[in-house]
Amino acid sequence: RLLEGMIIAAFAVGIGTAVVYVRGEYERIAGRLRDAIAEAEAAGFLGRGIFGTAFGLDVIIHFGAGAYICGEETALLESVEGRRGQPRLKPPFPAVVGLFGAPTVINNVETLASVPAIIGRGADWFTRLGQPKDCGTRLFGVSGAVRRPGLYELATGTPLRTIIEEHAGGPPDGIAIKAVIPGGLSAPLLRADELETPMDFDSLAKVCSMIGSAGIIVIGDRTPILDVLAVTARFYAHESCGQCTPCRIGTSWIHKTVTRIAAGRGRSSDLDLILELTGGMKGRTLCPMGDAAALPIQAMVAKFRDELEQAVGR
């Protein structure tokens, strides 16, 4: 489906070369993709003169070196060009100046994979799925405190609670849901009383979060929020590319502060400090990574302030 979507997109725009960017760690996935490309080439769906037309397409698999930032479209381009994965200043946007200076279409794999079905069954079929403004399906990857973690393709707008409880089997016995991260680590987390939120752009925006990658992480009541905060802070400090000041120092400072709190040396001013540091990053960085780090951390501190106050004060 991905390859089909890529072929259709390339045909529509007039592209002769397509690149699938795969994280360096995902060798097994890349192997499957390689097989699929070989099959498609053997069947004449890829390469020159597809279906006897003048149109041709080559698909190249490019491995990253394991950097979160390379999911940012311009850092991804840098990485494909063989350079250090750092975001570019925009504008110009990739559609104007992209890979090796050429106009470039960049889409998520999930987006491209939904193209064949839309073409095949028609736009009406697609828009009837999910929400009117945010139609179709999403792949919800559910992990954390649930009985059946896994990947569920569901219509957009499915309430978060339905996904967790009906599809993923709900939390294991004796564990209650404390919070849920609805769309990957960069999506601000939701409290248990916000689980009725439908999983689509607008509904999540209303609760100050986002659907993001639709990676749902369920946090049980036995998990201290400080641990979640510590993991998040460490992740962003580790993944910041270091190019721009607020993200480079901000993520590290927050990480150091949270580490100190976790070591039992918290200060009463620490939570306000963390909020102020996220404020210094939000909207001020070169790429969206600053927001991706600032927003979830802000939400954790704001929504679980009481619990964190206890952790700081113990």
Add this chain to the structure above:
Amino acid sequence: MSEVKTVTLTVDGRTVRAAEGTNLLRAAAAAGIDIPHFCFHPAFEAEGSCRMCLVEIEGLPKLELACATVVREGLIVRTATDRVREARRAVLEFLLAEHPLDCPICDKAGECKLQDYYDAHGRFPGRFVEPREKRDKLVAIGRGLVLDRERCILCTRCVRFLRKVTRTGELGVFERGVRAEIGTYGDDPVDQRLLRQSRRHLSRRGHHRYGLPVQDAGLVPGTASVGLSALRPRVRRRRRVRDRISPPRCSRGCAVVVESVTGYPLGPGERRVFRIRAGENPAVNGPWICDLGRAGRRDIDEGRLTAVTDKAATGGTVLWRKAVADLAAHIRAVPGAERPARIAVVLNSFMTCEELALARRIFKEGLGLGGVFIADPPPGSGDGWLLTAERVPNARGVLEAGFTPRLPDLDVLARSTGILIVFGPYLSGNFPAGTAARVLSPVAVKYLFTSRAVPDDRLADVAVPVAVPAERSGTYINVDGLRQTFRQAVAPPQGIPSEHEILVGLAHGLGLGVGEPDAG
């Protein structure tokens, strides 16, 4: 000529006109509104990484980078709102959190944007209580270049300079996040060796370097915003800055800024001029100068001839006016008809157009001399960029004044000449060591006007110290025929005249009506 369109925008309520395509930071600066910045350098595209130049633009929700915003008609910009101030304060706090507080022993202190901006936009108490990252200090990254990774704020101007200007690319950013640092690839030092390869037509030995444009710190050559690469500690006191003089070590005529200490008596070994750095002249050198030009400061304060030496004089100080009057008397003693054969003059291509014009009136038109020669230092090798093979600043001025650049034949000179007048310390150097002094010893009267103490000074009976180009004003014509006027950058030491003063004094002594010197 293509017409440059201008657009009108508003910055802090002021109407600013700027050429289309200018970035907001430069447009504002031209209107006298300084938008703080670290990573932006006029020679490079916007990098946008320091985040210091964020400003408010009407109609846009977020703060925008002044360095990456191209001016548009009707743009309304605010650079001093609470939001902008808050953003600057936050960037400064981030930078200072991981920055050592060793200003009292930092070479950059006093001309450091981090200090200046903290003073203007920061003034917050420190609240970073975490352990600071341990980083390497005094990392030797190339000839004369020392990197202090604790002081470095990763403006990456040095990296971009080596990638985009010299195209040698010896430096890169390594690691990521807070551990990101500047470094060389393996053990390959910064020496811009590839400069020669990429500009093959001038590949010779003795290639030479361009300074990294560290935030005008002119550190060695300098590009880093803060605390990068000091060649060696400098002791600096007060400074004053004059610009637009050409470092006269080649014929490019780059704009430079001469920084010197004033107001204090100098101790032994101290130099008035502590730095020459690039000025900016888009028509000649852009914002760059080469290391040879920087090192030109040595010519100003080192190896100077400081007093008149007169072999005939017995004790006491000889004033330059007395020496010039004596010379005029010697010349007057030669009958007019014999002068062309008996008097020879050696000039040089460091003399300004004004001085050369005066020399022409005195020696050619006034005295009718035929023996007027030019002695210069030998050519070096150019680098295909700024540095020219010609190591004199005004060879074209010499031609314009009607002189033929030729060296005298020493033997011919020795046989016929009674009076030899030499300007500049370069005559002896054009012959094997000691030759000039030996061959010319029969010449009865020999005057040397020089800024430098020449080892071979036995040549002259009377040596008179003169000002170096940085101590003079005048006009040079550069390698491309561009006529540039420069102003005095530092005052000559007490009692040391310029060649212009010498020539005027000589003209008066000879009763020649040279009138006022040429304008300029």
